[in-house]
Amino acid sequence: MSTVANPANIFWHDNLVGKTEREKLLNQQGCVVWITGLSGSGKSTIACSLGREFQARGKLSYILDGDNLRHGLNKNLGFSAESRAENIRRTGEVAKLFADAGLICIASLISPYRKDRDACRVLLPDKKFIEVFLNMPLQLCEERDPKGLYKLARAGKIKGFTGIDDPYEPPLNCEIEIQQKDGLVPAPNEMAGQVVSYMEDRGFLEA
């Protein structure tokens, strides 16, 4: 009786070429590597390093970068709590599609709230959601400040900035946590290697 979505009128279409066939073609298993951490913690760096490593092994991966998505799919969203949640929700749904397509989808977003990340995890059962927590000290991220955003946040020119005046909720049960060792940040390929080893051990890199 209305123009509002009625789930009863939206049908599900099964595609006859399924995930299994696509995974065989690619000789890998579709999944999501979800990289979370503060701004400046090195998410994009490890994402790119991972992408190169997969390509070198002949595996197909694709990076969903939070900032890049805000230029396209999520360009109509701001940074209120509600918009951030919708930003993560859409990214999670797209990541799920990529995993279903057979790709190793690398999502790289601050994704500060546990609830929002966990909602994405639920979309990908059977351990296909690999949460990677880049656990770097705020002080380090702020010293790096690659985009100059911490400076703006400290000056009050950006409100609701994660780590400054908005919380970052660390994962409670992530698959992989990356930290400093003896006060040193691991090299990008070392961080990526930690993720690749995890995936190799669990058979993600073959069909």
Added chain:
Amino acid sequence: MSTVANPANIFWHDNLVGKTEREKLLNQQGCVVWITGLSGSGKSTIACSLGREFQARGKLSYILDGDNLRHGLNKNLGFSAESRAENIRRTGEVAKLFADAGLICIASLISPYRKDRDACRVLLPDKKFIEVFLNMPLQLCEERDPKGLYKLARAGKIKGFTGIDDPYEPPLNCEIEIQQKDGLVPAPNEMAGQVVSYMEDRGFLEA
């Protein structure tokens, strides 16, 4: 000074593994096959047939089905003109990501408004947007009525139904138009073959 997106604070991250590398890995060219037409015109059928044909040729494709997306990415959208536009916009943005990932992305949506489809086309320059118009008569679609939706629309139980009380704007410059021949609907593999031939001729099926 606010929580609203400030484009100046959203950076673009270039990934060092680019589209070209992914296309080489897959030996194909990322693109979008956008199938538009009335409900019941056979969009899902040709999409599935295309998917099987690509798989048989060792090519990686993925179907974005309008109805399926409304269970996930677009589940917070209704059927108002504004929501329909946003539904198409998001689908176009996701299709663009899949094409960038190197896949042949098959988008299957009624997508009734020319303006919305053309906005998606703009996202994919260099002839990477292949619009396929399933030009089947309303009467035929209504006779088929695979989901029983025309019946509901005629009974006034669904408002704003494309072809009944909401317009379908046919493409003016689509790449491929599929019609009845001598009063007969082509077989699904024949329709798919028309699309595959088009793509083969233009080199999409090799890197």
